Amino acid sequence: MKFYDCSTAPSPRRARIFIAEKGLEIETIDISIRDGAHMTEEFQAINPHCTLPVLELDDGTHLVTSTGIWHYLEAVHPEPPLMGATAAEKGVIADLQWHIEFDGFMAMAEALRNTVPAMKGRALTGPVDYEQISELGERGKLRSQRFLDGIDGMIGDKPFAAGDHYSVADIDLMIMVDFAGWLKLKLPEDAANAQRWYQSVSSRPSAKL
Numbered sequence: 001m002k003f004y005d006c007s008t009a010p011s012p013r014r015a016r017i018f019i020a021e022k023g024l025e026i027e028t029i030d031i032s033i034r035d036g037a038h039m040t041e042e043f044q045a046i047n048p049h050c051t052l053p054v055l056e057l058d059d060g061t062h063l064v065t066s067t068g069i070w071h072y073l074e075a076v077h078p079e080p081p082l083m084g085a086t087a088a089e090k091g092v093i094a095d096l097q098w099h100i101e102f103d104g105f106m107a108m109a110e111a112l113r114n115t116v117p118a119m120k121g122r123a124l125t126g127p128v129d130y131e132q133i134s135e136l137g138e139r140g141k142l143r144s145q146r147f148l149d150g151i152d153g154m155i156g157d158k159p160f161a162a163g164d165h166y167s168v169a170d171i172d173l174m175i176m177v178d179f180a181g182w183l184k185l186k187l188p189e190d191a192a193n194a195q196r197w198y199q200s201v202s203s204r205p206s207a208k209l
Contacts, residue, residue: 003028004046004054006038010105010179012053013209014066017171020206022077026055039127050127070168082168093162096154096169100161104147104176111140111183145185148177152191161197166204174201 003019003026005012019026031037031052038050047054047064055063055072063069074083084090113123114137123130151173155161161169177198180186187194201207 001026001058002056004043004052004056005030006033006052009033009052010175011051011066013175014168014171015053015055015069016209017175017206018066018070018073018082018168020209021080021082021166021171021204022073024073024077044127048127049125051125080166082166082171084162084167085165089162089165089167093167093169096162097167097172100169100172100176103143105172105179107140107143107147108176108179108183109140111137111144112179113137114140115183141183141185144180144183148180148185148187149191151177151187151194151197153193155193155197157193159197159200166201170197170201174198174207 003015005016005028007030031043033052037043038047038052044050046056046062049064051064053064053066053069055069057063057072063072070083074081081089084093113119114132114134119132121129121131123132123136154173158164160166161173177187187198189195
């Protein structure tokens with residue numbers, strides 16, 4: 001297998017941490033988004049969506065989303081389970097991960113891609129250029145801070161986002177909190193549950209990747 005990564009982007013980090021938590025070693029090729037390497041004809045032959053990460057399987061199949069990569073690796077390397085060990089856990093984690101992605105990641109991306117000067121004309125990922133909409137950027141910031149404010153209640157007194165075990169929900173939630181720093185947003189200082197959880201998951205070796 002080959003893993004096409006971008007060391008500076010949040011989405012590839014979702015898969016990178018998952019791979020590390022599984023204890024896997026996969027040949028990695030870094031594609032610089034900053035240098036536009038993801039838009040080249042060579043890379044578009046690998047992923048016409050011009051996004052990262054990509055996992056190339058031994059038979060040449062390309063998985064081009066973090067969740068697709070998660071599902072594949074969870075199926076072929078089930079231990080430790082990162083997407084739930086029981087049917088109930090799988091459902092709870094999938095629900096929570098969707099909420100984090102839709103209300104957290106998508107809001108953050110909406111804010112970032114519609115306000116950052118470096119992304120002018122690139123408000124959406126992919127091969128087609130779209131102009132920024134400042135109103136969407138401001139809405140994204142409001143949504144992002146509202147989501148951050150709700151993490152304390154989401155965590156409660158649980159050790160991890162979905163319960164007693166570390167999962168993809170923790171991966172996504174941690175990366176989203178880190179991602180928020182790009183917009184100078186952060187967890188509330190008095191959010192004791194969220195701060196405790198964040199310090200715990202951020203101290204894992206995989207989080208340093």
